[in-house]
Amino acid sequence: MKKFRIPLLILALLAIIILIVANYQSNREFRSKENNFVVEDTASVTKFFLADRVDRYIKCTRQDDGKWIINDTFPANKEVVDLLLETFATLDVKYPVSNAATENIIKSLSINSVKTEIYQKVYRINLFNRIKLFPREKLTRTYYVGSETMDKMGSFLIMEGSKQPYVVSIPGLRGFISTRYTTNIMNWRNRNLLNMKLNDIKQISLVYPDSPTESFILVNNDNKSISLFTHPHKKQIHDFDTLKAIQYFNNFKDLNCEAVRNDFSQAMVDSLNSQKPYFSLEIVDFNNKAIELKAWKRKAAPGAINIDDGSDLEFDPDRMHATLSTTKDVYVIQYYAFGNIILPIDWFDKNWKEKLEFVDIF
Amino acid sequence: MKDKKNIKKNVITKLLIGILFIIVINILSSFIHFRIDITSEKRYTLAPATKKILKDLDDIVYFKIYLDGDFPPGFIRLQKETREMLNQFRAYSNKIQFEFTDPSKISNQKQREDFFKQIISEGVNPTELQVKDKDGYSRKLIFPGGVANYKDKKVAIQLIENQSGKNPELALNSAVEALEYNLANSLRKLIGKSKKKIAFVEGHGELPLLYRQGAIADLSEFYVVEKVEIDGKFSSLTKRHPVDEDSTNYFVKNNYDAIIIAKPTEMFSRDEKDKFIIDQYIMNGGKVLWLIDGVRASMDSLQSKSQTVGMSNDLNIDDMLFNYGVRINHNLVTDLNALPIPVVVDNSGTQRMIPWVFMPVLVPTAEHPIVRNVNLIRTEFISSIDTIEVPDLKKTILLSTSQYSKAYNAPVMVKLSYLYEQPDVKQYNQSNLPVSVLVEGKFTSLFRNRIPQEIATAPSIKFLPESENTAMIFVADGDIIKNQVQFTSGSPVALPLGFDKYTQTKFGNSDFILNCIDYLCDDSRLFELRSRKIELRLLDTQKTENKLKWQIINLVIPVAIVILAAIVQYFARKKKYSY
Numbered sequence: 001m002k003k004f005r006i007p008l009l010i011l012a013l014l015a016i017i018i019l020i021v022a023n024y025q026s027n028r029e030f031r032s033k034e035n036n037f038v039v040e041d042t043a044s045v046t047k048f049f050l051a052d053r054v055d056r057y058i059k060c061t062r063q064d065d066g067k068w069i070i071n072d073t074f075p076a077n078k079e080v081v082d083l084l085l086e087t088f089a090t091l092d093v094k095y096p097v098s099n100a101a102t103e104n105i106i107k108s109l110s111i112n113s114v115k116t117e118i119y120q121k122v123y124r125i126n127l128f129n130r131i132k133l134f135p136r137e138k139l140t141r142t143y144y145v146g147s148e149t150m151d152k153m154g155s156f157l158i159m160e161g162s163k164q165p166y167v168v169s170i171p172g173l174r175g176f177i178s179t180r181y182t183t184n185i186m187n188w189r190n191r192n193l194l195n196m197k198l199n200d201i202k203q204i205s206l207v208y209p210d211s212p213t214e215s216f217i218l219v220n221n222d223n224k225s226i227s228l229f230t231h232p233h234k235k236q237i238h239d240f241d242t243l244k245a246i247q248y249f250n251n252f253k254d255l256n257c258e259a260v261r262n263d264f265s266q267a268m269v270d271s272l273n274s275q276k277p278y279f280s281l282e283i284v285d286f287n288n289k290a291i292e293l294k295a296w297k298r299k300a301a302p303g304a305i306n307i308d309d310g311s312d313l314e315f316d317p318d319r320m321h322a323t324l325s326t327t328k329d330v331y332v333i334q335y336y337a338f339g340n341i342i343l344p345i346d347w348f349d350k351n352w353k354e355k356l357e358f359v360d361i362f
Numbered sequence: 363m364k365d366k367k368n369i370k371k372n373v374i375t376k377l378l379i380g381i382l383f384i385i386v387i388n389i390l391s392s393f394i395h396f397r398i399d400i401t402s403e404k405r406y407t408l409a410p411a412t413k414k415i416l417k418d419l420d421d422i423v424y425f426k427i428y429l430d431g432d433f434p435p436g437f438i439r440l441q442k443e444t445r446e447m448l449n450q451f452r453a454y455s456n457k458i459q460f461e462f463t464d465p466s467k468i469s470n471q472k473q474r475e476d477f478f479k480q481i482i483s484e485g486v487n488p489t490e491l492q493v494k495d496k497d498g499y500s501r502k503l504i505f506p507g508g509v510a511n512y513k514d515k516k517v518a519i520q521l522i523e524n525q526s527g528k529n530p531e532l533a534l535n536s537a538v539e540a541l542e543y544n545l546a547n548s549l550r551k552l553i554g555k556s557k558k559k560i561a562f563v564e565g566h567g568e569l570p571l572l573y574r575q576g577a578i579a580d581l582s583e584f585y586v587v588e589k590v591e592i593d594g595k596f597s598s599l600t601k602r603h604p605v606d607e608d609s610t611n612y613f614v615k616n617n618y619d620a621i622i623i624a625k626p627t628e629m630f631s632r633d634e635k636d637k638f639i640i641d642q643y644i645m646n647g648g649k650v651l652w653l654i655d656g657v658r659a660s661m662d663s664l665q666s667k668s669q670t671v672g673m674s675n676d677l678n679i680d681d682m683l684f685n686y687g688v689r690i691n692h693n694l695v696t697d698l699n700a701l702p703i704p705v706v707v708d709n710s711g712t713q714r715m716i717p718w719v720f721m722p723v724l725v726p727t728a729e730h731p732i733v734r735n736v737n738l739i740r741t742e743f744i745s746s747i748d749t750i751e752v753p754d755l756k757k758t759i760l761l762s763t764s765q766y767s768k769a770y771n772a773p774v775m776v777k778l779s780y781l782y783e784q785p786d787v788k789q790y791n792q793s794n795l796p797v798s799v800l801v802e803g804k805f806t807s808l809f810r811n812r813i814p815q816e817i818a819t820a821p822s823i824k825f826l827p828e829s830e831n832t833a834m835i836f837v838a839d840g841d842i843i844k845n846q847v848q849f850t851s852g853s854p855v856a857l858p859l860g861f862d863k864y865t866q867t868k869f870g871n872s873d874f875i876l877n878c879i880d881y882l883c884d885d886s887r888l889f890e891l892r893s894r895k896i897e898l899r900l901l902d903t904q905k906t907e908n909k910l911k912w913q914i915i916n917l918v919i920p921v922a923i924v925i926l927a928a929i930v931q932y933f934a935r936k937k938k939y940s941y
Contacts, residue, residue, distance in 0.1 A: 007379050014386045021390070090468070095424040095511035096459060150514070171468055172476030 625840020656745025
């Protein structure tokens with residue numbers, strides 16, 4: 001073995017040289033740790049965290065059923081999450097910030113940026129992407145997203161621990177990406193208020209406090225038949241259009257609000273609740289779980305006029321305020337979205353259309 | 363028994379160490395780029411001008427090259443050479459960063475198309491290729507170029523110019539030849555600290571602004587482009603400064619690094635003042651690009667009439683040009699290698715594109731950096747140039763007509779009806795008539811021994827009878843620098859220089875004009891890179907016809923030599939060690 005000592009020493013020396021050169025090369029390569037913002041496999045993202053400099057944060061976690069939840073509380077808006085995941089995957093470094101501008105950009109990033117942490121499911125043992133063992137969640141990227149460039153065609157990004165910021169965009173995008181990294185929770189929350197279909201709903205009560213005669217109760221008799229009652233006397237109406245009733249039950253699929261009013265204080269919410277609502281909708285499912293949605297007419301904006309006769313508008317013709325019994329929030333809902341819900345009991349009358357025509361003619 | 367075991371162990375250990383050595387050396391060689399340039403054309407050695415630009419870099423220059431993905435071998439070579447070149451740049455400046463990217467890798471079709479549009483808007487034009495995949499043939503867009511960013515500036519880099527009619531292999535080779543120039547030139551554009559000043563001379567009926575906007579746009583990337591009306595004023599082209607405050611002695615400094623005299627149509631004043639001012643500008647080292655029509659004829663006059671007469675263009679500068687070593691002949695050169703124009707061929711208004719012999723398309727064949735790798739050049743009513751024997755002047759023909767050309771002395775009748783006649787090749791018996799000439803050296807003033815003594819010796823005029831080393835380029839066609847105009851919603855819009863709206867082709871006029879001015883003004887000598895020639899050592903198709911012979915030579919003979927050596931060694935050892 002003694003006579004092989006020199007060749008083995010040379011071999012060891014060459015191995016050390018390889019390690020040194022490999023390390024030097026990786027520092028020379030443009031795609032290095034400090035600009036590798038891209039997360040190619042977004043399916044492995046389990047969680048991401050966005051935090052700005054004014055302590056607003058978004059923690060978005062993927063649940064076992066694949067749905068995302070915001071700050072462990074609210075269901076996430078799928079489109080917004082998908083857009084950000086797509087952004088993670090398609091980020092492209094346009095160019096590194098010049099040495100001359102680096103100091104200023106780093107200053108601006110320290111004042112105004114969104115810290116982004118991306119967690120992925122990785123495997124302790126991963127052989128050629130075929131044999132994967134011992135999965136765990138790992139923080140794989142931490143970077144800061146700053147403002148947009150002067151030409152509005154890129155955003156400034158910097159990896160945590162790096163001294164080199166980059167201008168980053170998405171290939172083909174005529175704009176900047178920083179707006180996608182929003183920490184405004186309202187942009188992240190799912191705007192869905194109700195999402196039920198005929199088979200889920202046992203009973204619907206729609207009450208118009210100002211026009212009680214238009215209120216009604218619809219009952220789903222174990223998906224075999226539907227009954228219609230007046231409200232509050234619960235007088236059954238036998239001759240009604242059952243097809244319309246089925247259609248009505250199915251109108252509760254994917255009902256969304258326009259926005260969540262995060263500017264309402266508790267006093268304002270209490271004040272709203274103390275007023276008489278425009279309508280009150282109660283839905284009971286087959287587990288006897290009830291959800292109540294109340295809506296109030298919104299005051300029109302100052303100076304808003306009726307385009308038909310030029311008179312001043314008292315109420316907003318497009319939007320209402322609403323509350324849901326399952327949350328403490330106040331929502332903005334649109335007449336347009338709820339147009340198929342806010343119907344009078346007469347609508348179920350088989351001759352409803354004819355009646356309308358009759359009125360129209362005379 | 364023990365000895366045998368030891369021998370076996372030693373052999374295995376030796377073998378393992380040998381294999382390990384091979385592996386380690388291979389890994390190491392993949393990391394370390396070491397190269398000795400033994401090519402005859404020194405293709406892997408950067409020019410001093412490039413090295414200087416790289417050493418002068420004060421901030422990051424980031425190249426994004428769109429040459430990644432699956433390409434045919436020719437493009438792989440271009441990609442490899444570009445990577446090598448940028449690596450060489452890095453070796454001289456750590457400010458260079460680069461990345462290769464594949465624009466086609468974006469899976470979302472709309473996003474991909476948007477990205478393509480973005481790249482095109484940046485100024486990188488695509489090349490369409492037919493590629494073979496598992497489903498057969500498909501068309502693929504590739505972008506042989508990229509973008510270089512420096513501080514807040516960016517420039518597009520086009521590695522392959524669409525050279526009409528050029529063999530693709532030669533076009534790719536031209537791209538490799540021009541690689542260092544293109545990349546270094548992009549650096550020059552980006553850095554452009556102190557742009558040189560050039561000017562279009564006005565006041566003699568030169569091309570209106572609308573028709574030189576294309577040239578101005580191209581030149582403005584590298585130069586400060588101004589216009590100057592001489593109007594008999596000394597200070598228009600040269601400034602005279604007193605040596606010191608009380609001195610009556612003056613030194614003269616040119617206002618511009620080069621001037622362009624583009625298609626004058628009016629005489630240079632009879633009192634010769636403007637000529638004297640231009641002459642003294644040249645004597646003080648000024649550079650001039652002359653674009654002069656020998657004959658007055660234009661397509662505009664054929665718009666309303668079916669014929670026109672090309673008259674001699676008397677500008678009163680023949681003596682001046684003659685003195686500088688050239689004569690622009692008052693003739694019209696026709697050429698069978700001509701640009702097609704749309705012609706109505708029947709009463710129904712059907713149009714056909716028919717070559718118009720008065721609009722020759724010049725093929726740059728001269729081995730000079732000004733015209734090397736320049737695309738075909740579009741001309742209109744050109745004349746020929748003769749060179750005059752003048753000592754101390756070196757003349758280089760830059761452009762000439764094809765081998766099927768003919769010159770007609772003015773006055774020349776130009777009829778549109780010629781379009782309907784089949785040209786007789788025998789008539790076109792004058793070949794390669796010079797159209798553009800570069801003249802370099804020490805010029806003698808036209809006014810030497812012609813001006814009164816008091817002017818010749820006046821310290822405020824500082825008359826020079828002979829120039830320092832300088833250069834001028836003469837082109838016997840003013841339309842080479844003229845861009846076409848398109849009317850959109852009633853208002854005229856200048857098209858890019860060299861773009862022909864009828865054939866929808868971009869000719870090399872823009873490159874030619876840029877090269878002329880670069881050559882005249884560029885003191886960094888970066889320009890010399892243009893003359894770099896990389897030998898394309900293609901297989902001799904005549905010899906490759908005997909395929910089997912060469913296969914045998916390449917495959918069988920080396921194996922046979924090895925076997926022969928083994929046999930010789932076997933018998934030699936047998937002889938040596940036998941009892």
